[in-house]
Amino acid sequence: MMINIALAQLNYHVGNFESNTKKIISTIETARSNGADLVVFSELCVCGYPARDFFEFKEFIDLCEDAALQIAAVCADIACIIGLPTPNLRHQGKDLFNSAYFIENGKVKAVVNKALLPNYDVFDEYRYFEPETNFSCIDFKGHRIALTICEDLWNTIENPLYITRPMDMLIEQHPDVMINIAASPFAYNHDTERIDILSGNCTQYNLPLFYVNQVGAQTELIFDGGSLVFDAEGNMLDELPYFKEHVSYYKLDKGENGKAVVSYQHTGTFKPHHTSDIEQIHQGLLLGIRDYFYKSGFTRAILGLSGGIDSAVVCALAAEALGAENVMAVLLPSKFSSDHSIGDAEDLVKNLGCKSETIAIKNITDSFETALHPQFNTLPFNIAEENIQSRTRGVLLMAMCNKFGYILLNTSNKSEAAVGYGTLYGDMCGGISVLGDVYKTQVYQLANYINRDKEVIPLNSIVKPPSAELRPGQKDSDSLPDYDILDTILMEYVEHRKSSSEIINMGYDEQVVKRVIKLVNTAEHKRYQTPPILRVSPKAFGMGRRMPIVGKYLS
Amino acid sequence: MMINIALAQLNYHVGNFESNTKKIISTIETARSNGADLVVFSELCVCGYPARDFFEFKEFIDLCEDAALQIAAVCADIACIIGLPTPNLRHQGKDLFNSAYFIENGKVKAVVNKALLPNYDVFDEYRYFEPETNFSCIDFKGHRIALTICEDLWNTIENPLYITRPMDMLIEQHPDVMINIAASPFAYNHDTERIDILSGNCTQYNLPLFYVNQVGAQTELIFDGGSLVFDAEGNMLDELPYFKEHVSYYKLDKGENGKAVVSYQHTGTFKPHHTSDIEQIHQGLLLGIRDYFYKSGFTRAILGLSGGIDSAVVCALAAEALGAENVMAVLLPSKFSSDHSIGDAEDLVKNLGCKSETIAIKNITDSFETALHPQFNTLPFNIAEENIQSRTRGVLLMAMCNKFGYILLNTSNKSEAAVGYGTLYGDMCGGISVLGDVYKTQVYQLANYINRDKEVIPLNSIVKPPSAELRPGQKDSDSLPDYDILDTILMEYVEHRKSSSEIINMGYDEQVVKRVIKLVNTAEHKRYQTPPILRVSPKAFGMGRRMPIVGKYLS
Known part of the structure; x- marks a missing residue:
């Protein structure tokens, strides 16, 4: 029948x-x-x-x-x-x-x-x-x-x-x-x-x-x-x-x-819907953002816009998922922020038509350093002062959330989350991490995909060397290998659970491999406290990867 | 044989x-x-x-x-x-x-x-x-x-x-x-x-x-x-x-x-080792602190000391577990801190013989409020400004960690963690949560147990009404039911997974029960990002309780 x-x-x-x-x-x-x-x-x-x-x-x-x-x-x-x-x-x-x-x-x-x-x-x-x-x-x-x-x-x-x-x-x-x-x-x-x-x-x-x-x-x-x-x-x-x-x-x-x-x-003219990985990730992230807000009863997102590629991509995705009118981009320049960063961020805001505010952080970071002077005294500027900048931004963004009812979007990518290149309670804040399962090399692909019809993300954000701008002239490449090498090593270690010796045997430099794996292992305590990450890969940080915090790692 | x-x-x-x-x-x-x-x-x-x-x-x-x-x-x-x-x-x-x-x-x-x-x-x-x-x-x-x-x-x-x-x-x-x-x-x-x-x-x-x-x-x-x-x-x-x-x-x-x-x-004179719940919790927390530091290769702890009972108990436990010389207590008074809070904290430091510093936060919170004035304008003081105080303390404590190599001890108790009575990226910071599985009523028992031979924790920290001191005259009881009622409701909901109607049928006030359960449910996103919690109960927050963040809760 x-x-x-x-x-x-x-x-x-x-x-x-x-x-x-x-x-x-x-x-x-x-x-x-x-x-x-x-x-x-x-x-x-x-x-x-x-x-x-x-x-x-x-x-x-x-x-x-x-x-x-x-x-x-x-x-x-x-x-x-x-x-x-x-x-x-x-x-x-x-x-x-x-x-x-x-x-x-x-x-x-x-x-x-x-x-x-x-x-x-x-x-x-x-x-x-x-x-x-x-x-x-x-x-x-x-x-x-x-x-x-x-x-x-x-x-x-x-x-x-x-x-x-x-x-x-x-x-x-x-x-x-x-x-x-x-x-x-x-x-x-x-x-x-x-x-x-x-x-x-x-x-x-x-x-x-x-x-x-x-x-x-x-x-x-x-x-x-x-x-x-x-x-x-x-x-x-x-x-x-x-x-x-x-x-x-x-x-x-x-x-x-x-x-x-x-x-x-x-x-019955059947057309397969299958598309490229990056198109799928793009669609997936849009749905992930939209449902996170819709199902939690919120409509408006906020994020810190640095002029770099990660926050630009998150801002563009949020504008597409939620409507540009529901996205508040906050520029938080410090004394180390370059002019091009501010300009690139302003260009993005213009291209998207989202809201924006600018809040300079120098007076606040100065007040922290003054308050800590009796303790820090003549000790040289180091990661403590770098993190104060990042955490000051976190406090400002969360204050905006508390006052106006935004949800903060986290903008860290998977490469950074992997090696702990981010500040806990600073740029690692947020209600949901949009790119935490997207490697930096994939973030570039996403940016190019978002720009497929017109320049949404300023080209300069895509082509300039990535930097956290937490000290003068800082570049990611000062402390990390190039992202194409880093991401391949991370893929082998995180996704494929290879040992350092197996990865070295694939032809990667021993010092680089050991350093990368050590960075991943020592960042477990940070990842434990990060927001939920929209999962787009077969092995995302979060509930799908449950590593000891106090454990002795092999590398 | x-x-x-x-x-x-x-x-x-x-x-x-x-x-x-x-x-x-x-x-x-x-x-x-x-x-x-x-x-x-x-x-x-x-x-x-x-x-x-x-x-x-x-x-x-x-x-x-x-x-x-x-x-x-x-x-x-x-x-x-x-x-x-x-x-x-x-x-x-x-x-x-x-x-x-x-x-x-x-x-x-x-x-x-x-x-x-x-x-x-x-x-x-x-x-x-x-x-x-x-x-x-x-x-x-x-x-x-x-x-x-x-x-x-x-x-x-x-x-x-x-x-x-x-x-x-x-x-x-x-x-x-x-x-x-x-x-x-x-x-x-x-x-x-x-x-x-x-x-x-x-x-x-x-x-x-x-x-x-x-x-x-x-x-x-x-x-x-x-x-x-x-x-x-x-x-x-x-x-x-x-x-x-x-x-x-x-x-x-x-x-x-x-x-x-x-x-x-x-x-073969066999004596059972069984002791009271509070003695066991005390021993367990000491071991938990000691092994967290020892196995992660750290020796020195830092914490914010408010003059209240929670941070006092954590400080006393840390001093016993790690040695008082390895514990740095930081007093972080604001314009809302009462004189007795500062005095109680100083008494504790004296009793324990641990190190201490005092860093006033007023100039920093003022600089945040000045920076946010264009956005906040004439909007009234609310949770945004309260959280700025708590987060400023978090930034200062983390800066001390970054500069001197401490691990920050989180001092939130289980009752607070349950109802979200704490500031994400503020007092919810830390490497490990010492009391996150100890209800407030148990914290009092712990304090009395610690004082069993002599007054280690100042009596005033035990007997005064608990307050977060984030606005003038604030008391926990302004926004929460009494802790003996709160903790019983939490026990039924968190530990025993009872429904609101079952708890109400046990004789608790309907409004109170529904409000408490709603507070627990809406704090899931906060608990997701808190430090690991030393587990002492059969149902602790953390890996043993895996609740949806974006889910519709029943109450």
């Missing part, structure tokens, strides 16, 4: 049952009017993903069930699949399952629990959930559905992270189609990996697949959508848009050989 | 293979000269616990194996049990096991892998380790040992967190003794829980038990030692000291009925 399936790729808000439930119900009603028999939502859509330790509150679990009942109540003549946590009533193991409800005729017809629980990098699912060990297909209007949840399809034969594979058990019940609901966060290399693994499941089990991912950002995690449809040969039939909500419709029928056949309900 | 068993309760340093290996080897050599046949070390002693994402570096795992071989090399005529991560060579599942080596005749005679992997609160073991599913006892000099690792004995029948119980399988092989190696962190209620659960295992399986715990602090986690020996009836035969290293010796023999019998090798 031919059925119509709608895939609903939506942006949820963790813990916001009112808005999530309303969105799910209104999507079901639209899908019904478009003739859908079944609407598929993403993993844990009822509460949003990741809900983290909200799962430890019984009230939260009860509200998930309440929401599911409200959703079931509108499904008298349409079926849907929703994701939510459910209590484990088996009296052993963790308190919860990560579940999917198959709702039909206004009732929960089947409950499927997730078997493979990701517990690496940013994932902590084994903290809350018991893995399922029993599996059943679901029969619906002449089709037998193998319904799984996200990671359940990710235990590949080449890289078996788990000792079971749910589809190996489900396939024995002769399903004719797979449905997978997911909450799979963005990293710039993740879309191709996802397509490969899902396509591989189709060829391995010889079944078509509907895959629905969450979209939208939840603090540091950005979900990119890009839901997918494959035929039984693993050919991609459709790829939903990235970084935005979308609902699309498909027909599922039986072919002459009795096998299920999927067709796109609409005109 | 009678054998001599040594239990080695030692303080390791995460990642410091040189010092850990040296300590283990020297303990083996001493134990040999004392006639021991077997020395038992604690869980993951080779690398220290918790090593966190060090486990993702192959070099780190290789160094663990190297260390184990060095240890084996000194065990020609003595056996030992050590803990270390080992590669999972079964080609499916996680990369590692959490293992114990039983070393005899200079060789690894048996490898035992941990089956139950704690993955809740501060524990992330499923992030790294595959759970073991096969179990074998170890025969040694006429005894059959059921060797397990920490959590393996914690799956009680009343609260079955896991679906297997390793001892249920091991008991079928007829062991005559249990040995459990552990890394079980301190919380003030944990010692009695630990004794109950371990004693319960003895009665359930009718076997004696040797239990060896780690001691020492690793950043926020404090391990309290308190290793234990029980007979087969679950009677406690010995309890090693808490919060310090200790090695003790026992005889294991067979009784007339063929069952194993344990006896204390020495005179």
Whole structure:
């Protein structure tokens, strides 16, 4: 029997049952009017993903069930699949399952629990959930559905992270189609990996697949959508848009050989949405900024504008994400600020049309140095005075936040965050770090991408040598290797967890490698106290990388 | 056959293979000269616990194996049990096991892998380790040992967190003794829980038990030692000291009925070490401070001294942990500081004999307000100006750190951290938070305990109403309920995860409960950026409580 399936790729808000439930119900009603028999939502859509330790509150679990009942109540003549946590009533193991409800005729017809629980990098699912060990297909209007949840399809034969594979058990019940609901966060290399693994499941089990991912950002995690449809040969039939909500419709029928056949309900000229890494990062950061503000109930951002490339890129992204009228750029020149820095910052403000203020910091840093004179006496100018400048800027920006209700955007990039080239409680302040997962070399690419149609970011901010301008004539290259070398070493150490000797064996200078790794290791205490970082890479600082602070590091 | 068993309760340093290996080897050599046949070390002693994402570096795992071989090399005529991560060579599942080596005749005679992997609160073991599913006892000099690792004995029948119980399988092989190696962190209620659960295992399986715990602090986690020996009836035969290293010796023999019998090798007047909660917290915090400095290679602490009770208690603890000569107390009076605050702070400095400086902040805060005048104009004094004072203090203290090599001690207590009664980048600065897991009501108890023999903390700091002194006549009670009420509500919400309606039903005022919970929820973004907190309770802020920042909270 031919059925119509709608895939609903939506942006949820963790813990916001009112808005999530309303969105799910209104999507079901639209899908019904478009003739859908079944609407598929993403993993844990009822509460949003990741809900983290909200799962430890019984009230939260009860509200998930309440929401599911409200959703079931509108499904008298349409079926849907929703994701939510459910209590484990088996009296052993963790308190919860990560579940999917198959709702039909206004009732929960089947409950499927997730078997493979990701517990690496940013994932902590084994903290809350018991893995399922029993599996059943679901029969619906002449089709037998193998319904799984996200990671359940990710235990590949080449890289078996788990000792079971749910589809190996489900396939024995002769399903004719797979449905997978997911909450799979963005990293710039993740879309191709996802397509490969899902396509591989189709060829391995010889079944078509509907895959629905969450979209939208939840603090540091950005979900990119890009839901997918494959035929039984693993050919991609459709790829939903990235970084935005979308609902699309498909027909599922039986072919002459009795096998299920999927067709796109609409005109069907399928264009892959895949774009370059930098375009993806750009889109991801815009969504990350927008959802951070929207979901926390704020509208206006503030940041310190130095004339350098990092704060320029953050300012341009914020203006695009929030509207230039909602962005306040503050120039905070010191006696070491060069004329070109102030000029470049002013040019950017003009190009973007955002608001700006200028507050000179010299009198304040002088008053700090005067107050500390009895202690510092004749000791030479060093990092103490450098940091006073950076921290004075932090205090001024936070005072503006407190007085006017802005959220401060942190402008540190990943290279700086890695080597600790930043001042704790100074330029490391902020509500959210926009570029903390973007290496300096990628920041340049982002700047050029932002300038693809016209000069938004002043060329001079892009071409001049980077400097923190905390002492006369200072340049980043005084204390750090060139960024192309630095970023490659960081990639090998942070992303690939290589040892210093392995990196040296790749051809890098021993002294440079050891110095860089030592800088990374001694900056753990700083990174512990930095704002959440919008994650765009497979290994970001923050919840996905948990290093000891007081530990003896190898290099 | 009678054998001599040594239990080695030692303080390791995460990642410091040189010092850990040296300590283990020297303990083996001493134990040999004392006639021991077997020395038992604690869980993951080779690398220290918790090593966190060090486990993702192959070099780190290789160094663990190297260390184990060095240890084996000194065990020609003595056996030992050590803990270390080992590669999972079964080609499916996680990369590692959490293992114990039983070393005899200079060789690894048996490898035992941990089956139950704690993955809740501060524990992330499923992030790294595959759970073991096969179990074998170890025969040694006429005894059959059921060797397990920490959590393996914690799956009680009343609260079955896991679906297997390793001892249920091991008991079928007829062991005559249990040995459990552990890394079980301190919380003030944990010692009695630990004794109950371990004693319960003895009665359930009718076997004696040797239990060896780690001691020492690793950043926020404090391990309290308190290793234990029980007979087969679950009677406690010995309890090693808490919060310090200790090695003790026992005889294991067979009784007339063929069952194993344990006896204390020495005179054997057994006195339990158990003390009051506040004494334990006091000891734990001293160890936490001492190890934070020692293991990070620093000796000198700095803190801001307000004249209030929190900074007074931190100063007294630091002086006891590090020596008064290594503690610099800085008085940072503003125009709102009362005379008694300055006097109380000076009295404390005199009582402790620590160093002190006084730096008035008025000129600096004036310079901030002058600089911000074009923006703030005629807007009234509010939290913006209050926070400028607190942040000015933060900048001054950090400048002293940068110039002289101090580590700043954070002095916020748990009640303040909970409700966000503190200034991010101001009084929330620091390398380590000493009281961040100690409620205000407990801070008073600590102060009285510190004063148990003589007045160290000026009585006036204890009896006066608490105030942040950021505006004229300010008192904590202006904006917060009394601390005894506040702390009880916080305990129910933070520790017990009760809902607002449950807490209200316990008899608390609805408005107060809702306001307190709302304050806790809206302070998540602040707590995200605070220093690591020495953990003394079963539910501390930090790695053990992972809440969404941008999430819709229920109250």
